Amino acid sequence: MSNNIPDFTKIELQVVATALRERYAEVIDLQLADAEMQIDKGSGEKVECPVVFWRQQGASFVVYKMGDKRFAGRYFYTPREQFRPAEDEYDEVGDCVLALLVVQADHEAQRAGSI
Template identity: 45%
Template sequence: MNQNKIPDFTETELWAVRNTLKERYGKEIEPQRADSEVMLGGADGVAWCPALFWSAKGANFAIVKPGAKRFRANFYYHPEYQLGTGIDSYDEIGDCVISVLQVESDHLRKQKIKTDQQPAKDSDDSPDKPDLSPNFWGD
């Protein structure tokens, strides 16, 4: 296991996340701090990394910090089905947060299109149905 201490999120990084979430959702969302065991690969092996977690509109999000200026993001609706941005890591947390929010928004939009193309069911008012609006800033 990697013994190198990965620095926690800075106040500037936390500010960037909080402000991006407020802009996206129109309200304060406080990300929860956590630690996540992450495979870093190569000689680095496995390490405990600082992480931020939040839930909004039926989705759960995580930003992991595997290095001083490295960030990884993913989101999920169910823990067994996690999605990422397609980018291994970001060097700016703002880019990471915006990217994961956009990918999640695009995913919802694609799911909505698939649902809209299927024959109507008896009841479309299921309480388990995710809130699909707004998709993203200005969409």
């Protein structure tokens, strides 16, 4: 990639897969792709970042790798219903995935009237 953001390492992907297996008690199919994202708030420039993507329980999840030790996560139901954890960025992929899963589980509970 021209912007020098490295792809997800095997260890990072293993961390994601393990977190999802613990959360859903099944192996989740992970997809790798690239997506454009504004990684520096002060700049309007978008750069291509590696992403890991999965779908589960009606939601789509994306974890962006924005550089070494820089991860961000989002989940969505439709293009107009997009959500993210409270933190904009995480330095560990496991922390990013965990925060994403927690905020989505809380959101699901709210939608179901459990919270």
